Amino acid sequence: MRHRLLLFFLLAGAVAHAQDLRIAVPYQRFVLPNGLNVILHEDHSLPVVTVNLHFNVGSGNEKPGRTGFAHLFEHLMFEGSKNVPEGKFDEWLEAVGGDNNGSTNPDRTNYWENVPSNALELPLFLDSDRMGFLVDAMTKEKVDGQRDVVKNERRQSYENAPYGMASLALAENLYPAKHPYSWPTIGSMADLSAASFEDVVEFFRLYYAPNNASLSIAGDITLRDTRVLVEKWFGGIPKGRPVPPIDAPPAVLTEEKRVVLEDKVSLPRLYIAWLTPAVFSPGDAEMDLLSNILAGGKNARLYKKLVYDLQVAQDVSATQGSASLGSDFTITVTAREGHTLSEIESLLQEELEKLKQEPPTQRELQRAINQYEVSFLSRLERIGGFGGKADLLNHYYWRTGNPDYFHEDLARYKAIGVEDLSAAARTWLRDDARVVLSIVPKGKTELAAIKQGGK
Secondary structure: OHHHHHHHHHHHHHHOOOOOOOOOOOOEEEEOOOOOEEEEEEOOOOOEEEEEEEEOOOHHHOEOOEOOHHHHHHHHOOOOEOOEOOOHHHHHHHHOOOEEEEEEOOOOEEEEEEEEHHHOHHHHHHHHHHHHHHHHHOOHHHHHHHHHHHHHHHHHHHHOOOOOOHHHHHHHHHOOOOOOOOOOOOOOHHHHHHOOHHHHHHHHHHHOOHHHEEEEEEEOOOHHHHHHHHHHHHOOOOOOOOOOOOOOOOOOOOOEEEEEEEEOOOOOEEEEEEEEOOOOOOOHHHHHHHHHHHHOOOOOHHHHHHHHHOOOEEEEEEEEEOOOOOEEEEEEEEEOOOOOHHHHHHHHHHHHHHHHHOOOOHHHHHHHHHHHHHHHHHHHOOOOOOOOHHHHHHHHHHHHOOOOOHHHHHHHHHOOOHHHHHHHHHHHOOOOOEEEEEEEEOOOHHHOOOOOOOO
16 A cells, blocks of 8 residues: 555646645644644545644753653653553553554654554554553652653663764754754753652653643544544643743854764764754755755765765765754764874865856756655655654644645745745855764874864
């Protein structure tokens, strides 16, 4: 089925390219009296249904000195609630053939469950119980236990991982100290240790209420019956207090910052990062396409030059990290044995200057758009999981106010011309407003990227 649907989209795109096939995902939206936003989408292609619960809280809602709470709750939400004993959340879902997961980023937290359509009521019960009654079953011992799990996760993913401290160093240097993107979603060790049980409970009561959440249900459902079930399980949960808006200081870089970290690695790695436009704002899609032209595949400019032609790098990547308060664009290159990061930077800089002075070719642009479109349509084949239709309906609702923003999202990429990309590179990839981070093997700081003309 997956392949037939993708083939349909690709054929439709080829045949009807000139008439610009419009993508639409029909939905019904309503809001319960307690403020819970609900989005329903019928898709009877398979006898499955997904329940996607999106809380408008991420690490960006935390305060300096109290970081890591949103991610901590991603763990605590699976530890049992008033009517769901510890360990039963996964066990009951797996017993009906379902699966589930959750994730947290600076802007939001999401949870999803995929189940056979005849088992829809189970995830509705599970999600409503932890939304309404998690605190009833939460104890200091449970919080301490998950606090230790998170600390271990941080050690494995950051402190003890090769190049693991790079993202933390970049965030600290890209954003001012009190900006919510200056700290990692996983939080700091000191903050996790300092948080009291009362702090954690207070955070939950404020941010995990129905008026700060959106429930998206997609798949083999009927709208009328599903609405009745939603009202049955979520209607009795009391509304929470209004959530205060994020008060973030402006993030502006007015100079180039150079940072060198020594790590237990064998090869030096270079990171260059810039502040770029927020998700869905002008310039965001341009930076996404630029990342593809620079490093999206073996024919991309940086990959071909550094990895294949000159063989001075092991790998290269470029990403536009789109987020609501502002994005960041990062180029990452791992040097090959015997090459310094200054050499890598000089070659990388040549390609950036070319891009700023001369637009990419139409062929390069079309390849980048085509790759984005195939990835986009592949996500639309799925109703559940991360990035499936239910997840995107919630994502678009929170970001744009329109759950069915599918067509507009794709259209903003197709509207970009080659001159737009060159202009975006000149505007956002400035030499005097960026962070240049070198991670080098311990004791080998001579391999770091040194400013041209500097010592």
